[in-house]
Amino acid sequence: MSAPPPSPISSTPSTSRSPSAALSTPIASISRLRGQAGDDVEDRTLSLLEQLISRASVTPDDAGCLTLIGDRLAALGFVLERMDSGPESARVHNLWAIRRGQSSAARCLVFAGHTDVVPTGDLARWASDPFVPTVRDGRLYGRGAADMKTSLAAMVVAVEDFVAAHPSHAGQVAFLLTSDEEGPARDGTVVCVERLRQRGERLDYCIVGEPTSVERLGDTVKNGRRGSLSGRLRVIGVQGHVAYPHLARNPVHQAAPALAELATMVWDAGNAYFPPTTFQISNVQAGTGAGNVIPGEMTVDFNFRFSTESTPDQLRQRVHALLDAHGLDYALDWTLSGEPFLTPVGELSAALSAAIAEETGVQTELSTTGGTSDGRFIAKICPQVVEFGPLNASIHKIDEYVPLDQIAPLTRIYRRTLENLLL
Numbered sequence: 001m002s003a004p005p006p007s008p009i010s011s012t013p014s015t016s017r018s019p020s021a022a023l024s025t026p027i028a029s030i031s032r033l034r035g036q037a038g039d040d041v042e043d044r045t046l047s048l049l050e051q052l053i054s055r056a057s058v059t060p061d062d063a064g065c066l067t068l069i070g071d072r073l074a075a076l077g078f079v080l081e082r083m084d085s086g087p088e089s090a091r092v093h094n095l096w097a098i099r100r101g102q103s104s105a106a107r108c109l110v111f112a113g114h115t116d117v118v119p120t121g122d123l124a125r126w127a128s129d130p131f132v133p134t135v136r137d138g139r140l141y142g143r144g145a146a147d148m149k150t151s152l153a154a155m156v157v158a159v160e161d162f163v164a165a166h167p168s169h170a171g172q173v174a175f176l177l178t179s180d181e182e183g184p185a186r187d188g189t190v191v192c193v194e195r196l197r198q199r200g201e202r203l204d205y206c207i208v209g210e211p212t213s214v215e216r217l218g219d220t221v222k223n224g225r226r227g228s229l230s231g232r233l234r235v236i237g238v239q240g241h242v243a244y245p246h247l248a249r250n251p252v253h254q255a256a257p258a259l260a261e262l263a264t265m266v267w268d269a270g271n272a273y274f275p276p277t278t279f280q281i282s283n284v285q286a287g288t289g290a291g292n293v294i295p296g297e298m299t300v301d302f303n304f305r306f307s308t309e310s311t312p313d314q315l316r317q318r319v320h321a322l323l324d325a326h327g328l329d330y331a332l333d334w335t336l337s338g339e340p341f342l343t344p345v346g347e348l349s350a351a352l353s354a355a356i357a358e359e360t361g362v363q364t365e366l367s368t369t370g371g372t373s374d375g376r377f378i379a380k381i382c383p384q385v386v387e388f389g390p391l392n393a394s395i396h397k398i399d400e401y402v403p404l405d406q407i408a409p410l411t412r413i414y415r416r417t418l419e420n421l422l423l
């Protein structure tokens with residue numbers, strides 16, 4: 001299903017969809033413009049990033065990104081293992097790659113991430129082609145620029161520089177990459193983690209390259225994520241004529257007091273790392289559309305984002321107890337889409353924060369906010385997992401971008417972190 005990889009420098013003239021496209025510069029010419037004065041780390045990271053963005057790897061398509069990265073890692077002495085999974089029609093591409101250092105007893109640091117990107121949305125609204133990396137106003141635009149191809153390119157170049165400087169380093173360096181993080185995420189990282197767990201592969205530290213920076217590169221590192229638990233509640237009533245309510249049972253009236261209670265309930269107080277657990281109703285449906293019919297059923301979708309102070313079982317039990325106390329006739333289906341994970345302050349967060357401070361002068365804040373990520377799977381076999389990457393202001397949006405001046409510092413931060421932990 002993969003499209004043939006396009007040439008690194010797009011030969012198709014960038015289709016001008018808006019006036020600003022004419023003023024922008026495809027990235028291939030930027031390195032040339034910079035010439036000898038250019039920053040070598042920036043040029044090498046940009047060059048790989050350009051090749052990655054040019055591959056239209058919309059979930060679960062990898063479009064050759066893993067081959068490109070795999071070739072670079074193989075040249076450094078990494079042992080590659082493809083762990084592709086899922087049906088042919090929606091094959092997910094996964095890569096595990098490891099470079100074993102001098103002392104096998106030493107620690108293993110894993111760089112994790114995804115090559116897939118979310119769909120572009122309306123192409124006409126992009127100022128330049130989302131799959132032709134383009135520079136405007138100090139930013140590199142393209143789908144995946146922030147989430148998370150800049151991190152992937154920076155990780156690869158950081159490891160290349162680390163290995164060149166320390167060819168007989170201690171410890172292991174590994175990559176765990178998938179083409180399905182943005183989609184169902186059933187055949188991606190979770191499958192690789194299970195395989196690594198079965199054979200007892202030792203992982204000590206993992207950096208997931210999700211874009212975590214909020215205002216400045218390095219201001220935020222995620223050291224955990226909340227869990228996500230969803231419910232679909234069906235409250236069953238008896239349909240009837242609104243003029244004859246004694247012959248019907250209105251599920252909206254029956255559910256309303258229970259929903260009001262759920263909406264104001266305190267689930268936990270959070271802790272030093274997590275805000276309190278939240279409950280939100282996302283969809284409510286009832287009624288036939290007619291003004292004279294009492295509905296026979298009401299459906300309510302809701303979601304918990306929960307801290308490590310609550311377990312999915314506790315939340316389920318509390319909801320059932322409340323609905324039972326209100327005497328509702330109901331059915332309730334649960335979906336647990338992610339367990340929370342937490343990496344308390346330790347060697348990895350210290351090494352990364354120090355690298356950020358050395359490179360940028362920014363004091364990092366640890367945070368557990370935001371949606372779920374593949375960190376939740378990796379945390380099952382790796383005691384220290386954090387997420388760190390560039391600015392996340394434009395992720396999943398039209399005109400996604402990464403600030404150009406974050407690219408080289410990100411590569412250097414990943415390299416410094418490797419040195420802080422493995423030398």
Ligand SMILES: [Zn+2]
Nearest residue numbers: 147148181210
């Ligand atoms: Zn991402």
